[in-house]
Amino acid sequence: MTTLLIALGSMILYLIAYNTYGKWLGQKIFKLDPNTKPPSIELEDGNDYVPTKKGIVFGHHFTSIAGTGPIVGPALAVIWGWVPALLWVLFGSIFIGAVHDFGALVVSMRNKGKTVGDIAGSVINPRVRFLFLLILFLALTIVLAIFGLVIASVFKQYEAAIIPCLIQIPLAIIIGLFVHRKGANILIPSLIALAIMYLSVAYGDVGVLHDWNHHMGEKWSPLTWCSLLLIYSYVASVLPVWTLLQPRDYINSLQLISALALVVIGLVVAGLWGGAPVEGIRPPLEIAAPAIEENVSLKQLPLIFPFLFITIACGAISGFHCLVSSGTSSKQLRCETDAQFVGYGSMLTEGFLAVLVILACIAGLGLGVHLENGTTLLGLDAWNSKYLTWSTSSGLGAKVGAFVEGSSNFLTAMGLSTTFAKALMGVFVASFAATTLDTACRLQRYVVQELATCFDSKKESTASATKNPLSILKNKHGATIFAIIVAFGMAALPGKPGAAYGTGGLILWPLFGAVNQLLGGLAFLVILFWMRNRGLSTWFVMIPAVFMLALPAWAMLYQIFVASIGSETSWIENGRWLLVSIGLTTIILEIWMIAEALMAWRKLSNQDEALIEGVTE
Template sequence: MQSIAIVLFGIVGMLFGWFVYSKFIASKIFQMDDSIITPAHRLKDGVDFVPTNKLVLWGHHFTSVAGAAPIVGPAIAVYWGWVPAVLWVVFGTIFFAGVHDMGALWASSRHQGKSMGALSESVIGKRTRSLFMIVVFLVLLMVNAVFGVVIANSFVSQPTAVLPAWAAIVFALIIGQLLHRNFNIIMLCLFGVVALYLSVYAGSAMPLALPSEMFGLSDKANWIIILFIYAAIASLLPVWVLLQPRDFINGVQLLVGLLLLYGAVFMFMPDITAPAFNTQMALDTPSIIPLLFVTIACGAVSGFHGIVSSGTSSKQLNKDTDARFVGYLGAVGEGCLALITIVAVSGVTLALSPAEWHEVYSHLGAGSVGAFITGGSNLIQAGWGIPKELASTLLAVMVVLFAGTTMDSGVRLQRYIIQEWGDIYDIKWIKNGVVATLLAVACCLLLAFGAGGSSGSGGMIIWPLFGSTNQILASLTLLVLSVMLIKMGKPAKYTLIPMVFVLTMAFFAGLLKLAEYYQQGNWLLVIIDAIVLIVCVLVMLEAWSVIAKYKQVKKQNG
């Protein structure tokens, strides 16, 4: 029965966030206005700048920012106890993630679709832009290199997910063409869902796998190469051809998955096996503060969302007010996924007794995606009577497709960053889309195979830095929004308070990691972590200087 209380608490909170808080922020603070022409119309090019129906854009935005992170983070963080995980997810979604994502989308749209890195120049200064974009590029590099490994691992361990994952791309290409010809969106939605779930059923009966060794590389390494070839091609196609419809299908798939999971909770009403606050943790477990707030990023607040909001989504925004629907409601979708993940990995569907739960969660980092798929499939089976194998394939496909869409958008965003560097430093040859894409993919593969050898797992080497780096990026995005609002004469406390909290937690976590890497003698991570922390301090000092000068001028002018 505790699961019902968790779900109701989360739903009521999310409804308050959407109907009350987001409406207040959008109308009174950001003052969204549909008379303002968005970059999608002003700079329309049919490739990146494309006015898009808000439902389709929500699907793109949500699945691009989600990836596997709102599953992985909560499924790990529940180790400290389900109560702190639930509180951070719910309140983080309402007051942090929603404002952050909607704000980044709104700010970029008001500045010709610029990324937050490029936008920081006009808001704070040139030096800030250069520093900001270093952090952005590092986060994208981490996400792309690691998500390639995550998908490849899923294909190897769950071959039943291979067929539906690639079939979804074919369905997306078909839907993209039909959407472009103004076919009925509801009919296309039904077609996409039916086709996808038929492929899930087919995949569960027909697993596909690469040879264990091919071209001198393992099956996982070959999957990584195939995935980056696909991502390079996908990132160069016009957004309406593949990116939008693929993300739209995945958005609908998520809604179906959420209905199945939440519906199963109300029908089965599972008890919670996990402790509210874990008092039987391993001796080497790090402190919940600040680690909880960087372990659960997507699902509470995440800097990667600001990259997507100001990267691909702002270039497709049809109307200024759509930023609330796409940005805030995208954050709510992530929060809902994170919340049901906590239930799935905390209830009797994963372990029948507290002792059995502690066996699964023997240390921080245990559980993760595997626990979600196990707990979630048992929950669906108990609530709906769907065979466990089919439910497992369905959830595995959901994880793979989310990670895939994030990787699609991530490579495209890396291309944008490289092209923006070409504009900033007047390097004409890297402004070319094909060249910029090849450079982006080359960086990812160099990290994957250069640092990880023939396994292609090099991204995992710097992945431990993702949590603190990603949250530092979130705080920098909130900082840019705060400076914008101060210059506009608007109240900035709604972005400043979340910024101070996230920055404190992320910076503290970064310092703890720096000490840990130093003791381990891991000099690569020491150097990267130190660079990120120094960049953060410098950006904060630049922003403080700008705010102080602005207030001084304002005071002098009366």
């Protein structure tokens, strides 16, 4: 019953937050105006700036920001205990994450759909724009290098998910072309596509399809998957958004939200009647994990503060979201008032997803973990089989596996087969990762193009500008190709000595949490200055900004010089020089950017004082 109450209470809390705090931000602080012409209409170009219904933008935005972040992070963080993980997800998403996403979306819409990195130049100073864009480039390169490996890992574990995920691409293109050319409503064709996708989950691993799945899952190397996924990302990035990005994300959102609904229904069934029968008895749904883990040394846990707050990124707050808000969604909203639904609402939806992940791992696992020898573990034994120590539970496969098994136990409680349930949850995880990958590639294209303009000389003639080798990076094809080549270079490396080529994302994985959260703090800084320049109240942005600038920097410096996560030695002692160099570079850029911001803030304060003195005289 506790599990059910947590799920129900979280849902109610999020609804209250959306209709109170979110509404207050939209109406009283940002003063959203339905009559203001948004960038999608003012700059409509049929490619990036496309006026779109808020339901479709919500689908794109939610699936892009979610990815595997709200699955992988919470699935690992519960090892510290489910109470701290749950509290950070609930209150972090309401007061920090949703404010961050909503603020970045509004600020971008009020600045012609520019990215937060570009806006930093106008609200602080041009040097900060360049610094921010460099950090964005680093962060997105890490995302592109890692998420291809995440998808490859999911396909390796759950081969039945491969065909259903591949089918989504042609379906999305057909729907995009049909809706754009015929002007038809997207809902009906999307529902048909949704039905086809569920049929592909049910029958996509039968007969010859099973052989294909097995061949691709077993025989294709991580390098092969990374190559194909980055090529796909290139295509998705340069095509008009209505061709593939929008329809794929929309039908994905329908599938993912319907899958979430099934998980909730399964949770209710398991809570009232127990899980699927084990030896003829339905096990009760109970929380198997400790509320707060006391055996810290036995479990080999890192410090809960600050590492809990970078382990759970998506689900509470994620810096990557500011890129989606200001990079793609702000160019598609056709009405300014839709920003609350898309910006604030999507983050709360992701927070609820993270809550369900926590419940799947702390209670769903307890309904049964099936071992290869035919034994089924229940309750605490099932929990311990996945969370014995930090090192045994911290791998990508272990975290994804804990969620898939726990959530599929909710589905089997409804009478669905184990095979279908695990395939559906595998598709769920891989689809989220794929939408993040193609959106990240499009965002990296914008960042590369903006960086290229930083090297332009105002005095340069048109003829000499054409000879400038960097001018090719202003072109969408040149910028995208550069982005995927850099990402592929990192991803193609072996993740560790003796590992397969294409697992290079594992090298960068320890950086992901800290860099991602630091990006959120820097985005808050831009939002803060934008609001300060307009005389708006800033306290509710100031506090999260300081929190999100300090914690990730602390976590990164701790790993560089003291002890890395899951080890008693630091990155320097372990000779992990790539992590040390990228980590220190990021910290230096952060300190430089904060110093520039403080000087700009002081200048603004002096101007205010001068203005006040002038008025009083």
